[in-house]
Amino acid sequence: MTAHLTPIRWCDDDSLELLDQRWLPSRRETLRIDTAEAAAEAITAMVVRGAPAIGITAAYGVVLAARQATGPEWPARLDAAMTRLGASRPTAINLFWALERMRAVITAHRHADAPPVERLLETARDIQRQDLADCLAMGAYGAELLAREAPKAVMTHCNTGALATGGHGTALGVIRTAWDRGLITHVHANETRPWLQGARLTAWELAEERIPVTLAVDSAASLLLAQGKIGWLIVGADRVTANGDVANKIGTFALAVQARHFGVKVMVVAPTSTFDASLASGDDIPIETRESRELTHQGERVVAPDGIDIYNPVFDVTPAGLIDVIVSEKGVIESPDRNSLAAWLDASDPG
Ligand code: MRU
Numbered sequence: 001m002t003a004h005l006t007p008i009r010w011c012d013d014d015s016l017e018l019l020d021q022r023w024l025p026s027r028r029e030t031l032r033i034d035t036a037e038a039a040a041e042a043i044t045a046m047v048v049r050g051a052p053a054i055g056i057t058a059a060y061g062v063v064l065a066a067r068q069a070t071g072p073e074w075p076a077r078l079d080a081a082m083t084r085l086g087a088s089r090p091t092a093i094n095l096f097w098a099l100e101r102m103r104a105v106i107t108a109h110r111h112a113d114a115p116p117v118e119r120l121l122e123t124a125r126d127i128q129r130q131d132l133a134d135c136l137a138m139g140a141y142g143a144e145l146l147a148r149e150a151p152k153a154v155m156t157h158c159n160t161g162a163l164a165t166g167g168h169g170t171a172l173g174v175i176r177t178a179w180d181r182g183l184i185t186h187v188h189a190n191e192t193r194p195w196l197q198g199a200r201l202t203a204w205e206l207a208e209e210r211i212p213v214t215l216a217v218d219s220a221a222s223l224l225l226a227q228g229k230i231g232w233l234i235v236g237a238d239r240v241t242a243n244g245d246v247a248n249k250i251g252t253f254a255l256a257v258q259a260r261h262f263g264v265k266v267m268v269v270a271p272t273s274t275f276d277a278s279l280a281s282g283d284d285i286p287i288e289t290r291e292s293r294e295l296t297h298q299g300e301r302v303v304a305p306d307g308i309d310i311y312n313p314v315f316d317v318t319p320a321g322l323i324d325v326i327v328s329e330k331g332v333i334e335s336p337d338r339n340s341l342a343a344w345l346d347a348s349d350p351g
Helices: 036-045 053-069 075-086 094-107 116-146 171-180 196-208 218-226 250-260 338-348
Strands: 008-010 016-019 029-035 154-158 184-190 213-218 229-235 239-241 246-250 265-269 315-318 325-328 331-334
Touching: 008 053, 008 116, 016 053, 016 075, 029 036, 036 053, 036 075, 053 075, 053 094, 053 116, 075 094, 094 116, 116 171, 116 229, 116 265, 116 325, 116 331, 154 171, 154 218, 171 184, 171 196, 171 229, 171 246, 171 265, 184 196, 196 213, 213 218, 218 229, 218 250, 229 250, 246 250, 250 315, 331 338
Parallel strands: 154 184, 154 229, 184 213, 229 265, 265 325
Antiparallel strands: 008 016, 016 029, 239 246, 246 315, 325 331
């Protein structure tokens, strides 16, 4: 079972163990790291990926930095470590959200002689535990939406499962819960070029749990959606802006356009740690571009002309108008827009 598989484990010897997602599903290797620099490098290299998992790793990265920051200069050294971690990947807001939670602990102890290592470790553990709890709650909310209709197949994109989170998953968490409750018949996973999160990770997670899954190239999606067998497109998010626009894995925007064309509903599943009310719209979201090699090579094989110009954005922005519902751990926002999102965020904030 992979539902509670965690890609991130804090070890008794005060190091961090990451399941190295670059090699799945053919090799199950782990990487031990003991510095914030190594945590930042692991995030950039996609040893660990997926918005919540990136945030959790960064939080533990601060703990690693705190363990090594001695002397009166410790606050400045932790600031530098957080700046480094914050530069590891730009799009998923969960990274910055987690660093802000760690910063609050540091600020509260700024005048102490030594960094509050235990408090920081407890906060990182809490971020990880809370993410699993959030995913289970989102699974239940999303499944309730699916229960309104007769069971059908669903389509998903990228990997939003246990590998991308504190466990269970966001979009894949809804799919897991819905499958357990008999609310879906089948999962269509897009391979998700160029890094193949759908083929290598989502298909693996689902196959391990014997949830029926069919893998197809990304460009088969319109054909599948046109066939009328798919009830919902269910995806995660890396950032949700104040007007309900959603940054997610490249290809999500095109899928949402196609889904609207064929009358297939679109569900975005994201914890509130993915919401960024400071940005007015998706136009303001920094979109990561990655190295050319992801397009020019398949393994060691060269598949593009030498020296060709490459554009490799790895996220895109789906306008709120194409999204039927956003599911978070605090509930469901139907037809998200600036007003509905603001009202919902106010109502769901216990503070
Ligand atoms: O580049 P990745 O693999 O980090 O991208 C991941 C995604 O786009 C996911 O859909 C998103 O982070 C939500 S994960 C729960």
